[in-house]
Amino acid sequence: MNRINLFEANDFSEGSFKRLLVHDSPHMKVLNFNFKAGQELPVHSHDIEGEVSLTVIEGEGEFVGKDGATLPAKPGDVVISQIAEPHGLRAKTNLRLLVVIAPPI
C-alpha cells in the first residue's frame, strides 16, 4: 500500500491549475488537480476507449460538458465521463480534484 495525502502533497499555483501524479500503471492513472478560484480545466476529449472519474475533495465550481452544459461541482461530487466525451471543470473557489483514468491515457 502506498499512501499520499493530497492536502500535504500538492498546492496551488498562479496561471494554471497544479497537477500531481499520484499513481500510474497499465491499469489506472491517478492524478490530483488543484485549481485556484477562476482557474479551469478546459473542456476536452480524446478519441479513445475508457473512463475518467472526477471527484471534488474540496471547493466549489462547475463541471462543463458538451455544448457548454454544466453540472455543480462541490465536495463529494463524483462525475464519471467517457474519455471520448467532452469534460472539463471551472473553479469558483480554490478546488481540489481527484482524477482517476482507466485504462490510463
Next chain:
Amino acid sequence: MNRINLFEANDFSEGSFKRLLVHDSPHMKVLNFNFKAGQELPVHSHDIEGEVSLTVIEGEGEFVGKDGATLPAKPGDVVISQIAEPHGLRAKTNLRLLVVIAPPI
C-alpha cells in the same frame, strides 16, 4: 457526464459499512463505502491483477495492510494497493471512502 454526490447519495448503517455502487464498466468500478465509527473493511486480497485506490473523503481512521501494518486515514489520503495485496480500513470516526478498482472485479 453522470454526477452523484456522495454526501447526498449514501448514508450510514448499523452493523456494517454501507456500500454504494457509483459506476461499473469493463474499465473501472467506482464505489463509496461509509463507515460508522468502529466499523471496518476487514483486510482482504484477491489473487488477480489490477489496483484499487482508496480515498478518504471525510473522517478519520487507519488503513490496514499485510501483517496488521497500519497507515493513517484522514481526509485527502489516497492509498493505492494491488488487488492481490492485503488491504483494509478501520474507522475511528464516521468515515466516507471512495473506492476505484481497475480493471473491475
